[in-house]
Amino acid sequence: MKMPKIVWLLVIGMAVNVTGASLIWPLNTIYLHNELGKSLSLAGFVLMLNSGASVLGNLLGGTLFDKIGGYRSILIGIIISGLSLLGIIFLHGWPWYAIWLVILGFGSGIVFPSIYAMAGSAWPEGGRKTFNAIYLSQNIGVALGAALGGFIADLSFTYIFILNFLMYAVFFFIALFGYRSAKPVIPGSNVMRDVGNIKDKTKFNALLLVCAAYCMCWIGYVQWQSTISSYTQDLGIPLKAYSSLWAINGVLIIAGQPLIAPIIDRLQTRIKAQIAIGFVIFIISYIVTSFAQSFMMFAAGMVILTIGEMFVWPAVPTIANMLAPKGRTGVYQGIVNSTATLGRAIGPLLGGFLVDQYNMNIMFIAMIIFICIGFIFLYVFDRRINLYE
Numbered sequence: 001m002k003m004p005k006i007v008w009l010l011v012i013g014m015a016v017n018v019t020g021a022s023l024i025w026p027l028n029t030i031y032l033h034n035e036l037g038k039s040l041s042l043a044g045f046v047l048m049l050n051s052g053a054s055v056l057g058n059l060l061g062g063t064l065f066d067k068i069g070g071y072r073s074i075l076i077g078i079i080i081s082g083l084s085l086l087g088i089i090f091l092h093g094w095p096w097y098a099i100w101l102v103i104l105g106f107g108s109g110i111v112f113p114s115i116y117a118m119a120g121s122a123w124p125e126g127g128r129k130t131f132n133a134i135y136l137s138q139n140i141g142v143a144l145g146a147a148l149g150g151f152i153a154d155l156s157f158t159y160i161f162i163l164n165f166l167m168y169a170v171f172f173f174i175a176l177f178g179y180r181s182a183k184p185v186i187p188g189s190n191v192m193r194d195v196g197n198i199k200d201k202t203k204f205n206a207l208l209l210v211c212a213a214y215c216m217c218w219i220g221y222v223q224w225q226s227t228i229s230s231y232t233q234d235l236g237i238p239l240k241a242y243s244s245l246w247a248i249n250g251v252l253i254i255a256g257q258p259l260i261a262p263i264i265d266r267l268q269t270r271i272k273a274q275i276a277i278g279f280v281i282f283i284i285s286y287i288v289t290s291f292a293q294s295f296m297m298f299a300a301g302m303v304i305l306t307i308g309e310m311f312v313w314p315a316v317p318t319i320a321n322m323l324a325p326k327g328r329t330g331v332y333q334g335i336v337n338s339t340a341t342l343g344r345a346i347g348p349l350l351g352g353f354l355v356d357q358y359n360m361n362i363m364f365i366a367m368i369i370f371i372c373i374g375f376i377f378l379y380v381f382d383r384r385i386n387l388y389e
């Protein structure tokens with residue numbers, strides 16, 4: 001199956017978008033804690049507000065997609081994000097940095113479900129391949145952005161803010177001229193408003209259960225951007241070395257596709273098993289990282305974590321696309337992105353509290369417990385449905 005041109009443009013746009021975002025998000029905790037002198041708990045609270053705003057943006061973006069289409073929705077999100085990044089360039093002290101991060105979270109939150117929903121609508125026969133292409137483009141952005149971010153931050157964080165804004169400007173023009181040709185979406189209902197009127201809620205409830213498992217994973221995963229990032233600095237690991245961990249993440253996801261492809265092909269009609277494998281690998285990663293005292297051990301933990309996410313991250317939006325009624329694709333993708341963002345909101349605050357009050361080992365134990373809770377949600381989510389009907 002040949003991927004449609006509009007999906008290619010969405011893939012390119014996502015790569016540019018995430019490259020810009022990846023310049024800054026791995027360094028947010030470091031900037032708040034080490035540069036602005038705030039506690040890990042307060043830094044976690046700021047990131048929680050950023051993610052909370054992103055949850056609202058996800059839900060709004062999904063609803064806007066179903067109402068006015070992806071083209072306008074994406075442009076609205078980019079403009080809001082661009083304005084916040086312009087603000088960060090000129091005012092990045094306390095509390096302005098926190099304020100701009102919240103606005104940025106809201107704007108970027110609008111963009112993501114619209115891109116996923118537009119891709120799913122443009123190439124429905126692509127199935128998992130559609131979302132895997134978007135996922136790969138995100139990780140090209142992660143590899144490029146994270147690799148550049150540490151080196152540029154060593155010079156000045158202001159250069160990071162300027163380059164991030166310029167990447168959003170490029171993304172704006174890709175969207176403005178490239179996404180206009182996307183086929184219009186037939187307006188659908190807002191599932192958040194109409195769900196109470198649905199007689200058979202089994203598929204919607206299944207979505208909520210798998211999203212709950214997804215959220216549990218993100219609570220642990222985001223520790224790499226918050227508590228673990230600060231911990232590496234306390235151990236004397238250079239900022240450039242920490243950023244290179246995310247470059248490893250992005251490169252491995254791209255290079256590792258041929259390695260996991262045979263497993264994914266064998267589990268083509270067992271998407272639940274794909275996610276379960278990823279959960280087990282996540283737990284192994286947290287166990288390994290809990291013993292890390294050197295860069296090489298952190299790198300080993302990151303490699304294992306990355307293999308786990310390759311099984312889980314593309315699978316969840318694929319399930320949402322399979323469950324979504326006609327006209328509600330955008331909102332269902334919005335719910336998926338919102339639960340991931342909810343995990344990113346809870347994670348830094350909870351992790352920061354556990355490390356401030358106890359220690360890193362307690363934090364890792366808590367993250368393993370969350371993955372185990374995720375297993376329960378995953379086990380029961382499809383009991384009353386057949387995903388492959």
